[in-house]
Amino acid sequence: KAASDRIKYRSTAEPGDLICVTGNLGDSGGGLIALLADIDENSSSELKVLVRAHHMPRPHLEEGIFLASEDGVHAMLDLSDGVDSDIRRVMESSGVGAAIEIEKLPVSDELRDACSRFGWDIYELAAAGGEDYCLMCTVAREEYQSINSRFRKAFDRDLHEIGRVTGTGDLEYTDKKGRVKLSGHGWDHFRK
Numbered sequence: 001k002a003a004s005d006r007i008k009y010r011s012t013a014e015p016g017d018l019i020c021v022t023g024n025l026g027d028s029g030g031g032l033i034a035l036l037a038d039i040d041e042n043s044s045s046e047l048k049v050l051v052r053a054h055h056m057p058r059p060h061l062e063e064g065i066f067l068a069s070e071d072g073v074h075a076m077l078d079l080s081d082g083v084d085s086d087i088r089r090v091m092e093s094s095g096v097g098a099a100i101e102i103e104k105l106p107v108s109d110e111l112r113d114a115c116s117r118f119g120w121d122i123y124e125l126a127a128a129g130g131e132d133y134c135l136m137c138t139v140a141r142e143e144y145q146s147i148n149s150r151f152r153k154a155f156d157r158d159l160h161e162i163g164r165v166t167g168t169g170d171l172e173y174t175d176k177k178g179r180v181k182l183s184g185h186g187w188d189h190f191r192k
Helices: 027-036 045-055 061-068 083-094 109-118 122-128 141-155
Strands: 018-021 073-078 097-101 135-139 160-166 171-175 178-180
Touching: 018 141, 027 045, 027 109, 027 122, 045 109, 061 073, 061 135, 061 141, 073 083, 083 097, 083 122, 083 135, 083 160, 083 171, 109 122, 135 141, 141 160
Parallel strands: 097 171
Antiparallel strands: 018 135, 018 160, 073 135, 097 160, 171 178
16 A cells, blocks of 8 residues: 555646656557557567557556655656546646647657558657556656656656646647647547
């Protein structure tokens, strides 16, 4: 059982926090598209990686334990349903908004190659693909550099900053040109 002072909730994000994720996004969604389209996963090494990510996602348990011990981490949840769905849950629970920089969503080389080859929308998959099972957290802006430094030392990769928590109550995606609209949303268990 987790110590009560180490539990992170969806409801504790604060305006000004940075929104971060612990790993690449969209691999599982890419694997699912390949399976549904009946594309032979053995036709390329990148498809093997994506299908494996869909069939056998790796929950970021150790990363969760690490982040739970950091006072500068305010809110946290797993990304089972995708950034788009899960950030909305944080927003609703915390009474905040969010601004996501779509080009900061971390993606694997395998997903990048498959999207280029098959014409898939890489940012749509990264934002709404789901079932990646990495973690999303909000981090106090002034604590990010030191937390990321310790995270990098522990896991040999960055805690990827993808946006910020706002006080607006709205969700906004941006790229270098301005606002972006996604065509779909992540998985919603209760959607009819």
